[in-house]
Amino acid sequence: MLDIHRKINLPFHYIQLDSWWYYKAIGGGVSQWKSRPDIFPDGLPTLYRQMERNDLFRIDLLSEAAHDCGLIMYEQDWLHVQSSKFIPLLTDIDLDRQWLMSTSEGADKVNITIQYSCVSVDYTRHIVYREDQWTIGISSLLSDALDIALFKDVFWSTTNEPGSAYKPSPMEPLPEREIVIAILSTGPVSSGDAINYTDSKRIMKCCRQDGLILKPDRPITMIDLLISD
Template sequence: MQRAYTRTNQHRLYDVTINYLGYYTDNGGYYYYNTEKGINYEETMVNVRHQISLPLHYMQLDSKKALPIGNDSFWIDLFTQAHYWGLILYEQDWLDRQTIDFLPTRTDINLGRQWLISMGEAADKIGLNIQYCMSLPRHILSALQIPRVTQARTSPDYAVHLDGKGQQWTIGISSMFADANGLAPFRDVFWSTSLQPGSPYKPNAEEVLSEREILIATLSTRPVSPGDAINYTNAQHIMKCCREDGLILKPDRPLTMINRLVSDWAFHDGVSQGELYSTRTNM
């Protein structure tokens, strides 16, 4: 399908957010709608930059409270202003809700596609890449015609994992679909330390296997994006994923479920018998 739509992976290969270590503040990060005591969001992010000893090349700002206010009437206006701020990647979140809960996209067969195409064309003119989040299969397939979409979330929010509501790291199947369509599979933010008091999640929120989080992030070829509190970042563990300058040492192919385990579903009523992944690197 990538050949049929002449999709290029040029933007994915050179996307700074995929190739270098960054910092995330979305749902699962310590500073998701949460700041250090006594200071505002901007001051907290400045402290993250100066007090976390990692070679961070970018920061993801999730909340509207973190973003400058500008004219977002048209994509070209928004992206022009955002580029001026220093934006290198635009995350289009809540794609499922904007498609399912918005009557015009449910009744006009062309409107949803036109929306995504215009977004992608504007991003290409300005030189920005795009990440899809909470996307439906139709959005991933649409990205075949939008080369500026370089990555897509293939998991629920990390907060689901911290609150003990599900195994959020299991992306072996969804990563297959994303990569087949030319997108790097993104598994969201993570903690590098098990317990981080004062987070916006339940009091006993815990990351049981932080090294697994770092490993999955690295081998998925996606952004490696810790979201720890300033004093709870395990820089020693995180730096195992990259060079001293932050360049991620990732494989050539994303981590995905092995075919044998997928085929076994047919003999177990569609229930997975475990998680067993593989990847590949050409030397």
């Protein structure tokens, strides 16, 4: 990962690790929220300390993780699955609120933010089935009203990326559109390219040389006429 980080000529400030680096139990649930040695042999704290610009990782809500590993944002993923299939949340009217509030309070204590992820159409369905995952106009109305930033998901900066695990024929027809929508969402601009397929020149159109994203004060939204009765 360090070699790739140094090779890609982009001013990355953060790296977000999704749900693939820790120990899982039956059904894909978390058994131990710690890095597996077959993925990070020296552990995440060691990797963090070796990053040239102190890049930050999603690791843990605990202050130890924030201190040792540079955690600034915690992603609570798969909310749509937890809310619809986790039996305790369906049978206890107070448990959902307790869970979310305790997570929020824990994040506040260690001065980190939270990203809530509840996906209806993720980017995989866009590149495989051509579903319009980039249409954020209505979602951004809600996020703007709540004064939070919307994350449209990652994107490919290159149209075709051979060797992808997604089948049968994934492709991104308009990488520039994905980048523009990510910018106009006011949220993170996150490339999710395979190794050696990142189009640095294309991505750099969204930011300054130091990586500061050139985004608007408010997100792009659907106009009232299109959603009115």
